[in-house]
Amino acid sequence: MQKLNLTRLVVMLFVLTLLVAGCAKKPVVEETAVTEQPIQEQVLQQQPAVIEEQPVDEAAAEAARAAARIAAAEAAADKALSGLMRIYFDFDQYVLTDAAKQQLAMNAGLLKAAPTVNVQIEGHCDERGSDEYNLALGEKRALATSSYLVSLGVSAGRVSIISYGEEIPLDPAKTEAAWAKNRRAEFNARR
């Protein structure tokens, strides 16, 4: 309703303007004699005060946008920090299983969305096997994991590796279930 009134007002004003303009067009013929000496107008006095010029920009908006961007990156980073899931390996193997590859695809997605996050991949083994061999095996697991992430588009410079062999088991029990849990690659994400 209000919008309608406004439109009406604008139309009326327009019409009124046309009318006034029409009146003004009437020719005024009579010329008066030009006075030789024009009246000096007091221009100086009428000069307006110095113009104040102020830059107008959208700093606040920019800042807000930047904050939003940072917040989004933080959120992505948080998501990557909490969302990167460990993967598991078969006994004495460092070949990625299909399940591991699926998990790595998700991890790669999280990492690509969070470019501020670097990740250290830790390779781990179960306690069976010799300590030294397991350190080498854990490194092979970390390397296989790292190469797969890089092949999925994660920048190689963001990924580092370390092997802990059988030194840091998730579950110290001597059962098949515990060993399966311990043969893994962990993602240690850092902003």
Next chain:
Amino acid sequence: MKIVRAILAAAVLYFFYAGSAAAVRIEISAPGEQTIPLAITSLLPMGAVQAGVAEEFQQVLGNDLDLSGLFDLVDPEAFLGDAQKLTLHSTQVDFGQWRMLGAEVLIKGGYRFEAGKLTVELRLYDVISRRLLTGRRYIGTPADVRRIAHTFADQILLSLTGESGPFNSRIAYISKRTGRKELYLMDVDGHQRLRLTDHRSIVLNPDFSPTRKELIFTSYDKGNPDLYRKEIYTGRESRLSLKPGLNIGGRYSPDGREVALTLSKDKNSEIYLLGTDGTIHRRLTNHYGIDVDPSWSPDGHKIAFVSDRRGNPNIFIVDIHTLEVNRLTYEGKYNATPAWSPKKDRIVFARLEGSEFNLFSIRSDGSDERQLTFGPGSKEHPRWSPDGRFLIYSLDRGGEKSIWIMRADGTGARKISTKGGHDTHPAWSARW
């Protein structure tokens, strides 16, 4: 003419003497093959009686000699009057008594405390020939009783076999007593424990320098598994190898001039030789598989190591000059941690069957494989004593990890670490 006769007489005398000396030297290099009936008498006071000295000495010496497997101890209950007499000269000993008890060798001795000093006189007699085999006087502080007993045990083995015992040496090992894996030192019988590192990280797999009082080991102290070197008496510590990736399994060469270890700086584990300044002298393996766990041959020309280049982990031998690689083990599915005897042509290793390791030994040509350990629990990390008579290893059984010593043939196994220590990865020093 007179001179010639004198020389001849001297020569005859010399040969007679040498011959009789050879006769008393009893040929036993492998433990358990032949045992000598031995009587160990209690140390007698040569002055004031000091409580505990004789008992402690007896316990340490008896334990060492029992572990050696070379002796049959004569029951002290049966001892006659001579056991109570301080006889530091062979002419004073009533050998007839000892012969009656079936003893062939006899240990007698006495001690004296004077001005804060402990003096121990010790004699080893051959009962049959009624001769002194070895006599020693040890002077130390009252705290040196154990050390004196170990040293005399080594002397007894030297006297009877021509090869000194390994009892006056040290064992380095890894323990989790503080909650973190740190490096420790102890005597061969598990006494005098001492923690050497405070890295509060992960410390792994020590090895002694054969020539200096120095250890190498791997630690994650600076975030990467680097190889460290530590001087035992000064405590001075530095990083010997800090290449990206693994710097593990360091082993000094028999002459102490090089260190074999595993590096993975090129994204794959290979065996290298380092100088003692940390520079790489030579790369010994070149294979995309895992190559770890080097162990030197006694002549320093070959290195046994573990590789999965033919599928499962097995033991191979590389010639460090030609780099020719030969496979050593074919039995079993998982063979690891080789340890080459410093004296004999034998390599001990651990074989994984199911979820447990047992120790085996094999000749370096792959023949004569023998199983050394049996029964429940996982036995790993075998290492030799410097005289090649004994093996030390870790046992993981019933949730406890402990360190054990046995003879090279697998007999006489005994635990030397104390309860609840989570002790692993022993290494045996040279004679101290």
